[in-house]
Amino acid sequence: MAQNLHIDIHHITRVEGHGNIVVNAKNGVLEECRLDIVETPRFFEALLRGRPYTEASHITSRICGICAVGHATASLRATEHALGVALSEQTRLLRDLIFFGEMLDSHVLHTYMLIAPDFFGVGSVIPLAQVAANAVLRALRVKKLAGDLCAVIGGRHTHPIAMTVGGFTHLPTVEEIKALRERLILARKDMDDTITLFKTLPWPRFKRETEYIALSKPNEYAFIDGAITSTDGGSWDVTDYKTITNEHLVQHSSSKHTKHKREAYMVGALARFNVNYNFLHPKAKAAAQELGMKPVCTNPYFNSAAQIVEMVHSVEGAITVCDELIARGIKPEKPYTFSGKGGAGVGACEVPRGTLYHDYEIGDDGRIVNANCIIPTGQNLANIEADMRALVPQILDQGQDKVTLALEMLVRAYDPCISCSVHFLSVKFV
Amino acid sequence: MQPTLILGLGNPLQADDGIGCRVAQELATRALPDVEVMDGGTPGVGLINLLQGRARAIIVDAAEMQLLPGEVRVFDPRQVHLDRAREQFSLHHCGVADALALADALKLTLPEITLVGVQPARVEWGAQLTPRVQAALPRVIETVIQQLDAVP
Numbered sequence: 001m002a003q004n005l006h007i008d009i010h011h012i013t014r015v016e017g018h019g020n021i022v023v024n025a026k027n028g029v030l031e032e033c034r035l036d037i038v039e040t041p042r043f044f045e046a047l048l049r050g051r052p053y054t055e056a057s058h059i060t061s062r063i064c065g066i067c068a069v070g071h072a073t074a075s076l077r078a079t080e081h082a083l084g085v086a087l088s089e090q091t092r093l094l095r096d097l098i099f100f101g102e103m104l105d106s107h108v109l110h111t112y113m114l115i116a117p118d119f120f121g122v123g124s125v126i127p128l129a130q131v132a133a134n135a136v137l138r139a140l141r142v143k144k145l146a147g148d149l150c151a152v153i154g155g156r157h158t159h160p161i162a163m164t165v166g167g168f169t170h171l172p173t174v175e176e177i178k179a180l181r182e183r184l185i186l187a188r189k190d191m192d193d194t195i196t197l198f199k200t201l202p203w204p205r206f207k208r209e210t211e212y213i214a215l216s217k218p219n220e221y222a223f224i225d226g227a228i229t230s231t232d233g234g235s236w237d238v239t240d241y242k243t244i245t246n247e248h249l250v251q252h253s254s255s256k257h258t259k260h261k262r263e264a265y266m267v268g269a270l271a272r273f274n275v276n277y278n279f280l281h282p283k284a285k286a287a288a289q290e291l292g293m294k295p296v297c298t299n300p301y302f303n304s305a306a307q308i309v310e311m312v313h314s315v316e317g318a319i320t321v322c323d324e325l326i327a328r329g330i331k332p333e334k335p336y337t338f339s340g341k342g343g344a345g346v347g348a349c350e351v352p353r354g355t356l357y358h359d360y361e362i363g364d365d366g367r368i369v370n371a372n373c374i375i376p377t378g379q380n381l382a383n384i385e386a387d388m389r390a391l392v393p394q395i396l397d398q399g400q401d402k403v404t405l406a407l408e409m410l411v412r413a414y415d416p417c418i419s420c421s422v423h424f425l426s427v428k429f430v
Numbered sequence: 431m432q433p434t435l436i437l438g439l440g441n442p443l444q445a446d447d448g449i450g451c452r453v454a455q456e457l458a459t460r461a462l463p464d465v466e467v468m469d470g471g472t473p474g475v476g477l478i479n480l481l482q483g484r485a486r487a488i489i490v491d492a493a494e495m496q497l498l499p500g501e502v503r504v505f506d507p508r509q510v511h512l513d514r515a516r517e518q519f520s521l522h523h524c525g526v527a528d529a530l531a532l533a534d535a536l537k538l539t540l541p542e543i544t545l546v547g548v549q550p551a552r553v554e555w556g557a558q559l560t561p562r563v564q565a566a567l568p569r570v571i572e573t574v575i576q577q578l579d580a581v582p
Contacts, residue, residue, distance in 0.1 A: 043443075043555035046555075059443070059557070062442055062443045062471060062472075063443060065471055065473055105476075109474070125475075125532060126528075127535075133536055136532075144479040147479055156469070157470065157476065158473045158476060
């Protein structure tokens, strides 16, 4: 039977910001298949130009309430590379710790609040809370731990305030780290229960080979710094990021697309899993096995499963860092003082949604002259469309509703942050 | 039980949406007994975790109330209709309305909440408050202080 299909989803639900899916098929032939992005125009450089370098991480951490630590860290690394600032071991450990906290925070929200409703066949986390209250409460409990971790290390919930160029303006006490460690140990049970829940859920079956790109390091699962690495082979310094991202305009999206060796590449949890699997904590590898995934995994829906694997890795990683900090003790350190010489630098991190680049030029007056930022979602847009083009012909005979749901779930699996939107209230007095 | 929370919400990179954060920053410099002041930014569903375990919270946030820019209204979030599209639930969009709906669905006990809403003139990328909302800042702060003495 020849199928006709017209799908036009305005504002895909449960993704961050606004995205539209348009699919047209006539007589069983796919004619049009695209993801429109309605994004606010580029604002990043305008926000930073002329501002003192000391403000950059605080400004950029406000771009997003979910990736606040990620933006702050990429920003600090860009500034530190530009100004030639070396980091102490204590600073590295504290940054690793808060980063594990953000990874846990973002992934638990995405998997439970945005992905799980599809598996349970409900419209959002609010009805999910009625049919699976314990699961939602578990997510909130893990989120509270992650949020408190960010507050202890970063000095504030949501948007860190203590992270600064070269170190921290406020240091946690060993007692606070010990208390966090206790709670992280308890969170292992929540991780086990998370695996038990998600491994039984009906993960969509779909495969498409693509290029996976993530930062990598010689002896750890890279989240902060590293070399840009591809599953198609090759490794590049982060300062060469533009030769990887190759941003270009496409007609139907206000957001630029990127491509490297193929028509598209993927970043995010699944890309990291595929590039850096060997450096996952053994418990995270065991989680992957239970969830039925091994590298190279080419099912994009399993990006959410890779997030669960990374949650386990982050809990274990955070416990290890706590142990090191407790053993070392926390020592007061002198903050960095500006030398009066500017420079240029790139900071790169694996934030929850993939590789994030901040690229700054700082003048000799300590003010930012130029700034560029490439977010993970921008890098994934072309890959999502390539997935859609491969997926739709395979499921065309399932009818409009099932195709629509499959496409929405596909886009959600990428955990896209299409534009960090306003959240202010709309009120009607009654 | 933790102290009363004055929580400023919003994104200071979105012009007038930053009014809540500005109020929190100003109030943080004052010595208010038995009160914790927090610049919460955009905590999303994390709002629930910030509120739990307290008897009282005063939330300051930009609110589209069909009023003139800078006008201030005090209300109980349960006594007004907070627009929310449940199907649209997302982590960034998740503001006060969604977080309260989720807390209700989970039957969680939340504090008495007073919302101090400020009508924005402009909510789009930009790091400054617009003049009329900036001018309203002392009035918003005064309103929040008055609420501390008011019985919810």
